[in-house]
Amino acid sequence: MASPSTQTDYAAFEEKVKRTVYLDNLSPHITEPVMRSALNQFGNVKSVHFIPNYIEPRNIPQCALVEMEDLMQAEAVVSMTSHHYFMVSGMPRPVRARPAEVTMFDDRPKMPGRTIQCQWLDENDPDFKVAQKIKGLTKLNAAQSAFLLKQQLQEEESLAKYQQDILNANYKKHEVIDNIMVDGTARRLADRYNLSCD
Amino acid sequence: MVEADGAENLEFEWGKKRGVGGKKKDVQFYETFTYDGVEYTLYDSVYLYKEGEPDPYVGKIIKIWENSDKTKKVKILWFFRPCEIQNFLGNEDSAENELFLACGEGLGLANVNPLEAISGKCNVVCTSKDNRNPQPSDEELQAADFIFFRAFDVGNRRILDKIEEKVAGIEVKFIFNRIDLQKTNVVLKLDSDKKGASGNAIASYETVVPSQQTPTIEHTNLKTTGISIDNLGKDNAGSNSSLVKQKSSLREKPTSTVGVESDEMAKSNDRMENDFNDGTKSGPIVKENTDSKASLVEQKSLLRKQPASSIGTEVKISKTNNRQENVSSDKTTLRFEDDSIMVGKRVDIEKKVKSAKDFGEMEDRPSKRAKFDGFVKVDDKNKKSPQILSTGLDSNDAKALATVTALDDKSRLKLAKDTQVAEKDPFKKVKPDDKTKFSNGKLPKASPGRALDEDKKIDHQIMEVTRRPDTDRSRWFKGLPWEDRMKTANEQGTLVLLQNLDPTYTSAEVEDIVWHGFKESCTAKMIQQTSISSPHSGQALVIFKTREAAEIAVRKLDEGCLLLSNGRPLVGSKITCYPEKKPSFFGHLVIDKLKHQMQREMKEAVSTSHCSQPNTIEYEMAMEWCLLQERSDCAWKKLYEQQGEALRKLKSSLKFK
Numbered sequence: 001m002a003s004p005s006t007q008t009d010y011a012a013f014e015e016k017v018k019r020t021v022y023l024d025n026l027s028p029h030i031t032e033p034v035m036r037s038a039l040n041q042f043g044n045v046k047s048v049h050f051i052p053n054y055i056e057p058r059n060i061p062q063c064a065l066v067e068m069e070d071l072m073q074a075e076a077v078v079s080m081t082s083h084h085y086f087m088v089s090g091m092p093r094p095v096r097a098r099p100a101e102v103t104m105f106d107d108r109p110k111m112p113g114r115t116i117q118c119q120w121l122d123e124n125d126p127d128f129k130v131a132q133k134i135k136g137l138t139k140l141n142a143a144q145s146a147f148l149l150k151q152q153l154q155e156e157e158s159l160a161k162y163q164q165d166i167l168n169a170n171y172k173k174h175e176v177i178d179n180i181m182v183d184g185t186a187r188r189l190a191d192r193y194n195l196s197c198d
Numbered sequence: 199m200v201e202a203d204g205a206e207n208l209e210f211e212w213g214k215k216r217g218v219g220g221k222k223k224d225v226q227f228y229e230t231f232t233y234d235g236v237e238y239t240l241y242d243s244v245y246l247y248k249e250g251e252p253d254p255y256v257g258k259i260i261k262i263w264e265n266s267d268k269t270k271k272v273k274i275l276w277f278f279r280p281c282e283i284q285n286f287l288g289n290e291d292s293a294e295n296e297l298f299l300a301c302g303e304g305l306g307l308a309n310v311n312p313l314e315a316i317s318g319k320c321n322v323v324c325t326s327k328d329n330r331n332p333q334p335s336d337e338e339l340q341a342a343d344f345i346f347f348r349a350f351d352v353g354n355r356r357i358l359d360k361i362e363e364k365v366a367g368i369e370v371k372f373i374f375n376r377i378d379l380q381k382t383n384v385v386l387k388l389d390s391d392k393k394g395a396s397g398n399a400i401a402s403y404e405t406v407v408p409s410q411q412t413p414t415i416e417h418t419n420l421k422t423t424g425i426s427i428d429n430l431g432k433d434n435a436g437s438n439s440s441l442v443k444q445k446s447s448l449r450e451k452p453t454s455t456v457g458v459e460s461d462e463m464a465k466s467n468d469r470m471e472n473d474f475n476d477g478t479k480s481g482p483i484v485k486e487n488t489d490s491k492a493s494l495v496e497q498k499s500l501l502r503k504q505p506a507s508s509i510g511t512e513v514k515i516s517k518t519n520n521r522q523e524n525v526s527s528d529k530t531t532l533r534f535e536d537d538s539i540m541v542g543k544r545v546d547i548e549k550k551v552k553s554a555k556d557f558g559e560m561e562d563r564p565s566k567r568a569k570f571d572g573f574v575k576v577d578d579k580n581k582k583s584p585q586i587l588s589t590g591l592d593s594n595d596a597k598a599l600a601t602v603t604a605l606d607d608k609s610r611l612k613l614a615k616d617t618q619v620a621e622k623d624p625f626k627k628v629k630p631d632d633k634t635k636f637s638n639g640k641l642p643k644a645s646p647g648r649a650l651d652e653d654k655k656i657d658h659q660i661m662e663v664t665r666r667p668d669t670d671r672s673r674w675f676k677g678l679p680w681e682d683r684m685k686t687a688n689e690q691g692t693l694v695l696l697q698n699l700d701p702t703y704t705s706a707e708v709e710d711i712v713w714h715g716f717k718e719s720c721t722a723k724m725i726q727q728t729s730i731s732s733p734h735s736g737q738a739l740v741i742f743k744t745r746e747a748a749e750i751a752v753r754k755l756d757e758g759c760l761l762l763s764n765g766r767p768l769v770g771s772k773i774t775c776y777p778e779k780k781p782s783f784f785g786h787l788v789i790d791k792l793k794h795q796m797q798r799e800m801k802e803a804v805s806t807s808h809c810s811q812p813n814t815i816e817y818e819m820a821m822e823w824c825l826l827q828e829r830s831d832c833a834w835k836k837l838y839e840q841q842g843e844a845l846r847k848l849k850s851s852l853k854f855k
Contacts, residue, residue, distance in 0.1 A: 024729055025827070027783045038807035051726045054684070054739060055695065055773065059782045063728045085810035085820035092819035093785025094810065096827065103701045103727040103736070110704050118711055121759035121767075130852050131759040131767035137848060138698040138735050138769045141841045145732055148837055152730075152830045153784070159826055160784035163819050170815055171789045 006112045013102075013109050019046075019067060019074045020100035023081075026062040030089050038088045039066055042080060043073025051104065059153060065100055074099065092163065209234060212264070216240075224266035231262060231270075236319060238262075241372045243322040243344075246274065246315045253279065253719070256297060256320050256344060260308060260368050270313035275366045276300040277322065278350050286355045297322060297344045299373065301358065301365045302351035308366045322346060324374045326361060331374035338375075680723055687741040688774050692748045694740045697769040700762070701727055701736035708738045715760050715768070718747045730834055734842055739773075748772060765852045785823060 023035075032048045039045050046067040053060060068074045078097045080086060085094035102108060121128045180186045190196060213230030230239045238244065240262060245254040257274035264270050277297035280287060292298075300307045323334045323342035339345070349358040349365070363370055687693040699708065701724075708722035725737040742748040754760075755770035762768060810817045 022729070025785070025823075027786050029783075034806065041807075051728060052681075054725060055737070059784070060730075061783060061785075080809075085817060085824070086807065087810060087816075087820070088807040090786030090788075090806070092787060092810070092816045093823045094820045098729065101727065103731075106705075106724070106726050108704055110707060111702060115763075116703070116707055116711060117763045118715055118768075119761050120715070121761050123758075127761070127852050128759055130848060131761055131765075134765070134845065134848050134852075135698070135759070135767050135769050137841075137844060138767075141732060141735065141845075142697060144837060144841070145730075148830075148833055149730060152833070155826060155830070156784040159822060160787065163822065164787050166819075167787050167789060167815070 006110065009109045010112050013105075016067060017100050017102055017105065018071050019069065021066050021068065021074045021077045021097045022063065022100040022104055023066060023095055023097050024061055024063040025093055025096050026064055026088065027090050028062045030062060030064075034089055035064060035066060039068070039077060042068075042076045044069040049106070051106075056149065057153065060149065065104060093160075210270075213237065213239075216262075219263070220266070222266070226264045228262045228264070231313070233313065233316060238316065238319065241368075241376070243277070243320045244274075244316045245318045245320045246311060247317045254317065254320075256322065257308075258322070258373070259316075260366060260372075262313070271310050272313050272316065273308055273310050275308040275368065276306060277344070277346060278306075283350050283355075283357075286350070287357065290357060293345070295342070295344045296348075297346040298348055298350040298357065299346055299361060299365065300352050301349040301362055302353035304353035306352040320344065326374065328361065328374070330370060332376070334375055680721075683721065683741060684739065691745045691772065691774075692742045693773060694742060694748050694752055695771050695773040696722075696738045696740055697735050697771070698766050699724070699736035699738055699768065700764065700766065701731070701733065703736055703738070705738065708740065711762065711768070712740055712751070716747070716751050716754065718742055718751065720747075729831075732841065733838055734845055735769075765849045787819075 026035075032050075035048045036045045046069060048067075049065045051063040051065065053062075066077070068077065078099060081095060081097040085092075086097075087093075088095050121131055209232070211232040212228050213232060214228065216227040216229045219225045219227060230237060232238070238259060240259055243256060243258050246257055247254045256277040256279075258277070259272050260275045261273035262271075277299055280292035280296060280298070283298060321341055321343045323338055323345050324331050324347060325334065325339070325345045326347040327333075334342070347359075349361050350356070351358055361370055361373060365373055684693065696708065696712075699711075703711075703724060705722050705724045708724060709720060712718055712720045712722060720740050720742045722738050722740045725731075725739060727733075727736070731737075740748075740751075742751060749772070752770045752772050755768055760768040810820050
C-alpha cells in the first residue's frame with residue numbers, strides 16, 4: 001500500500017533517529033547554543049530540539065533531542081555520559097544521554113503500510129465491558145505514573161536540598177580555613193607551638 | 199464517450215484547444231477538459247485536495263495545458279478560507295462560506311498543480327457589489343458553495359475590499375460571475391446545499407422541470423414532458439447534499455421518459471445515500487460535507503453533447519460532491535426492492551418497471567444499481583424497500599454510466615460487499631455513534647472497523663489516483679504556533695487529552711482517528727515520549743473546533759468505547775494546561791554567597807559544560823544523583839512492567855483482535 005516515497009521518507013527518518021541522542025536531566029535554562037557548544041566537543045551537532053512539556057508538572061527536567069552528524073558521534077555522546085559525569089550549565093547533576101526513539105519525535109512521518117482501524121463497540125458486545133475495564137486501567141496507570149513522578153520529584157528536591165547543605169557547610173569550612181591563614185591566626189598558633197607554617 | 203479501457207485511470211478527455219506555447223511549441227493549452235465525467239472549463243472553480251487537510255482547497259482554473267511529456271497541468275488561482283488567513287483578518291468578520299480571492303503578488307497567489315489534483319467542481323459565487331460583476335440571483339446564491347467579495351493581497355498580506363482590474367494576469371471579468379451563467383436557462387432549481395458545514399440545514403427543494411422541451415434545447419430527440427423531479431430527500435433534514443439532477447439525454451427513447459441517475463459517490467467516505475430513508479440521519483451529516491475528500495464527481499458526460507442549457511445545469515450539478523440524484527418521472531417509474539442480499543457481489547433486485555422495455559439492454563446498469571441498492575437496503579434497517587424512483591434510460595446512457603463508474607465500482611464493490619456481508623448499515627462507519635442509538639443491537643461488531651479499514655484503503659487508492667497539490671499550502675501562511683493555539687483552546691475549553699493511543703501514532707493519524715470517530719476535524723498533537731513516558735499508552739492533545747464538540751467527544755468516549763487497532767479503547771478527558779510560573783529545577787547548586795557572581799558568569803558564558811573530575815565534591819554529588827536516577831529508573835521500569843502485565847491480561851479476554 002505504501003508508496004515508495006513514503007517508504008524512503010520513513011527510512012530517512014529512521015536514519016535520523018539513529019544519529020540522534022536523547023538528553024535529559026537538563027536545566028530549563030539551557031538554550032540551544034549552550035547545547036550545541038556542549039556537544040560539539042564530540043562531533044557536529046546538526047539540530048537541537050527541546051521536547052516541550054505540556055501536561056506533566058512544570059518542574060520536571062528538560063529533555064532534548066540532539067541530532068548529530070552520524071551514528072558514531074551519537075554513540076560517542078551516549079558512551080561519554082555513561083562513563084563520565086557530564087555537566088552542562090550547572091552542577092552537580094549530570095546530564096544523561098540515551099539513543100533516541102521514534103516515539104520521541106514530533107515530526108515523525110507516518111509508518112508506511114500501517115492502517116488504523118477503529119470501531120465503536122456495542123454495549124451488548126462482550127468486549128465492551130473489557131474495553132471499559134481497560135479504559136479504567138489506563139486511567140489508573142496514568143495516575144500511578146503521575147504519583148511516581150511526583151515522588152521522584154520530591155526525592156530530587158530533597159537530595160538537592162541535602163546537597164546544598166553539604167555544599168554550604170563545605171564552603172564554610174574552607175572559608176574558615178582560608179580566614180585562619182589570612183588573618184594571621186595560623187601564624188600565631190605556629191609561633192606558639194614552635195612550628196613553621198610556610 | 200470514452201469507453202473505459204483499463205479502468206485504471208479516471209476517464210479523461212481534452213476539450214477545446216486554445217493554442218500552443220512553450221519553447222518548442224510543444225505545450226498545448228486547452229480551454230476545456232473532461233475529467234472523471236465532469237467537464238471543466240477555464241475559470242471554473244474547483245476543489246483540490248491535499249492529504250492531511252480536512253478541508254479541500256478551493257481555487258479557480260486559470261490555465262490548462264499539457265506538456266510534451268503528456269503531463270497535464272492546471273494553474274490555480276487560489277481562494278482562501280477565512281481560517282487560513284485568520285492572522286491577517288484582524289477583527290473583520292467573515293461568513294462561514296466566505297472565501298477570499300488571492301491577489302497581489304507573492305507566494306500563495308497561484309500555482310501549478312497536476313490536473314489530477316482536481317477533485318470536483320465548486321460553485322463559488324461572487325457577491326461583490328462591483329458594477330463589473332454580474333449580480334447573482336437568489337437561486338444562485340442559494341446554490342453557492344462559497345461566496346466571495348473580498349480579496350487577500352498575498353504580498354502585503356492585507357484584505358482588500360475591492361478587486362483589482364487584473365488578478366494574476368487574468369482580467370477581472372473572468373473572476374466575477376459569468377454572464378452566460380446567468381443567461382442560462384435554469385432548468386432545474388438545484389439544491390446543492392453542500393455547505394452543510396456552515397450549518398445551514400436547508401432542506402432540498404422541490405424541483406420541477408418545465409414541461410415540454412426547455413426553450414434552449416435544440417436537440418430534437420429530447421423530449422421531456424411533464425417531468426416532476428422530486429428530491430425525495432426533501433422531507434428530512436439530512437438531505438443537505440442531495441441533488442437533483444436531470445438527465446435529459448434520452449435520444450432513442452419514446453416520449454416522456456427521463457433518464458435518471460441515482461448515483462452516489464462511493465469514493466467519498468461520507469456518503470449520504472440514504473437521504474431519503476427513514477429520516478434517521480439528520481444533523482450529523484451536516485459535518486460530513488466538508489470532508490468531500492476523495493470524492494470525485496461522477497457525471498455522465500453524455501450531457502456534454504447536450505445543448506447549452508443542460509450544460510449549464512450540469513455545471514451546477516457537478517460541483518456537489520456528495521450527491522444524490524433522484525428523478526422521478528410521472529410515467530416511468532422504477533422501483534428497486536432488494537429482497538435478498540447475496541454474500542457475493544450482486545444483489546438481486548426486483549424491478550418493477552412499468553416501461554420495462556427500456557431496460558432491455560441495461561446489463562451494466564442493474565449491477566451498478568445493485569450496489570447502490572445494497573447500500574440503501576442496508577441503510578434501511580426496517581427492511582423497508584427504499585423508494586428509489588428512477589426512470590428508464592437508454593442504453594447509451596447506461597453504458598456511459600457504467601464506464602464512468604467502472605473504476606469507482608471496484609472499490610465500491612468491495613465496500614458494498616463488506617457491508618453486505620456484515621448486513622449492517624454502512625453508515626455506521628460514517629457515524630459510528632449512531633449505532634447505539636439506532637441499532638437494535640444485533641449488529642455484528644467487526645464490521646465498522648473493517649469498513650473503516652476499507653475506507654482507508656479507498657482513501658489510499660484515491661490518494662494515488664489524484665495527487666494532492668504540490669505545494670503545501672498550509673505552510674504559506676502559518677497558523678498560530680501550537681502553544682498559542684493551545685492557550686486559546688485552554689481558554690475556550692476545546693482541549694482534550696486522549697490516552698491509550700499507540701505511542702507510535704503520528705499527530706496526523708490521531709486527527710484521522712478523531713475524524714472517523716467523531717466526524718470532527720481537529721488539530722492534534724501527539725505528546726512526545728520521554729524516558730518516563732508510559733510505553734503502553736500514547737497521549738495526544740486534541741483541539742476541537744468548538745467546546746461542544748470537545749465535550750461531546752469526551753462524553754462519547756466515556757460512555758461508549760472507541761476501540762482502536764490492537765485492542766486499545768480510547769480514553770479522553772478534558773484538560774486544562776495552565777502553565778505554572780517559572781519551572782524550577784533541582785540539582786544545580788550554587789554557593790549562596792557566590793550566587794550573584796555565578797549568575798553573571800553564566801550569562802556571559804556560552805559553553806559551560808565539563809566532565810566531572812574524580813576526587814571532587816562535585817563528583818561525589820554527581821554520583822548521588824546517578825544513584826537516585828538509577829533508583830527511579832528501576833521504579834519506572836517496575837511500574838510499567840506491572841501495568842503492562844495487567845493490561846495484557848485484560849486484553850487477552852478481548853475477542854476483537
